[in-house]
Amino acid sequence: MIEVKDVLVLSSILFSLGIAGVIIHRRNLVRLLMCVELILLAVNINFIAFSNSLGDISGQIFVFFILTIAAAESAVGLALIITIYREFNTVDLDKLNSLRE
Amino acid sequence: MINNIIFYSICTVTVGAALSVITAKKSVYAIMAMVLTFFSAATLWVLLNAEFLAMMLIVVYVGAVMVLFLFVVMMTDAETVQHRPSKLLSAFLSVPTIAFILELIIVTSKTDYKVVADGAAGFDVKAIGYALFTEYVFATEIAAVILLVAIIAAISLPGVKPPKKIEKDLDPNYADKQNRLNIVKMNKDGVAGSNMSSES
Numbered sequence: 001m002i003e004v005k006d007v008l009v010l011s012s013i014l015f016s017l018g019i020a021g022v023i024i025h026r027r028n029l030v031r032l033l034m035c036v037e038l039i040l041l042a043v044n045i046n047f048i049a050f051s052n053s054l055g056d057i058s059g060q061i062f063v064f065f066i067l068t069i070a071a072a073e074s075a076v077g078l079a080l081i082i083t084i085y086r087e088f089n090t091v092d093l094d095k096l097n098s099l100r101e
Numbered sequence: 102m103i104n105n106i107i108f109y110s111i112c113t114v115t116v117g118a119a120l121s122v123i124t125a126k127k128s129v130y131a132i133m134a135m136v137l138t139f140f141s142a143a144t145l146w147v148l149l150n151a152e153f154l155a156m157m158l159i160v161v162y163v164g165a166v167m168v169l170f171l172f173v174v175m176m177t178d179a180e181t182v183q184h185r186p187s188k189l190l191s192a193f194l195s196v197p198t199i200a201f202i203l204e205l206i207i208v209t210s211k212t213d214y215k216v217v218a219d220g221a222a223g224f225d226v227k228a229i230g231y232a233l234f235t236e237y238v239f240a241t242e243i244a245a246v247i248l249l250v251a252i253i254a255a256i257s258l259p260g261v262k263p264p265k266k267i268e269k270d271l272d273p274n275y276a277d278k279q280n281r282l283n284i285v286k287m288n289k290d291g292v293a294g295s296n297m298s299s300e301s
Contacts, residue, residue, distance in 0.1 A: 002108050002148060004214045010112045010145075012205035014119050020198045021123035024191075030128055030179040034135055034170065037162075038119060041142055044158075052149040053216045057224050057232050061240075063154050064233070067161055068244045072251035074166050078173045079258040085177040086259070092182045 007049035014042035029084070029091045033077050040070045108148055115141040128174045132167055139163050153226045 021035030044063045051059025085091055088098070118137040125131040139162045146155040174180065233241050 002104060004216065005210050005212075006108065006112070007145075007149070008209040009206050010115065012209060013116055013202055016198055016202045016205065017116075017119045017123055019201075020194060023194055024123055028128070028179055028182045030170065030174055030177070031131060034122060034131060037135070037166070038122060038138070041138065044154075045142060045145065048146050048149050048151045048154065051151070051224075053214065057228050060151055060154055060224060060229055061232050061237050063151070064157070064229070065237075065240060065244055067154070067157060069247060071161050071166055072247055075169065075251050075255040076258070078169050079255040081173055081177065082259040089178075090182075091177045091179050 004049050004053045007045060011042040011045040011049070014045065015039055018042060027093045029081050029093060030078075032093075033074060033081075037070065037074065040066060104148060108145070111141050111145050111148070115145065128179050129171065132170050132174065135170075136163050136167050139167070150224055153224075153229055 018035045018039035018041075021038060022032060025031035025035060044066055047059040047063045047066070051057065051063075081091055084096065088096055090096070115138055118134045118141060121134040122131050122138060125134055139158055143155040143158045146152075146158065
């Protein structure tokens with residue numbers, strides 16, 4: 001049988017990789033959003049593991065809602081990225097400094 | 102036993118794909134690695150008795166969100182953003198990341214988790230649907246409204262045209278019908294009428 005601990009270790013590795021990705025790609029907006037998706041995936045794996053081991057369906061319902069909200073978030077985020085690209089002709093976060101000037 | 106072998110191989114694939122998501126040089130390759138991550142995570146969820154959510158992950162994420170990401174990467178200049186993390190930054194970053202992973206592994210393996218069912222009773226779609234529309238019905242309604250808001254935002258945001266950059270008052274070469282052609286009233290003697298136009 002699959003142990004809860006092993007699944008938690010996998011999800012903690014995914015979470016750390018997502019955090020490291022946010023730091024590495026802090027200039028590229030699209031890559032930043034992808035790393036956030038990675039972190040959300042780690043959270044979902046945790047929920048599924050505990051839902052399986054505790055025999056409670058609430059964990060899966062939570063994952064359902066997290067998936068819904070994450071899909072909405074990435075749709076709005078990508079729409080914002082396209083708007084930013086039209087306005088500034090770049091998605092480089094270091095060049096989006098018009099408030100500073 | 103066979104479950105364990107499948108589980109560990111899926112874990113390897115997932116971690117490797119997640120690593121290449123954050124280390125890939127090109128954004129398109131990172132998206133492909135992300136698709137592989139989602140597929141292996143869905144396989145893991147099937148092993149953990151969450152078949153419906155595994156299918157939903159594939160349909161919603163791989164089918165819709167990742168395609169959106171591909172579209173945005175190809176439409177914008179995300180590929181050309183110079184991201185060259187220096188060796189120093191990578192060294193400084195890898196140490197706390199590995200330490201963080203190790204600490205999480207140690208903490209999670211030291212903790213004693215209560216195991217009640219251990220996947221003995223699998224869940225079916227009927228149970229999920231029943232819970233969604235009885236106990237969590239208000240959350241479902243709110244999720245529906247949030248999806249509607251997201252649809253409206255995603256449609257209307259990129260449709261907004263940026264303001265015209267040409268400022269015609271400052272542009273010396275700007276010309277249109279009004280200030281290029283002047284129609285002047287003349288009387289019979291060939292003398293211009295009262296509204297003498299200025300040479301423009």
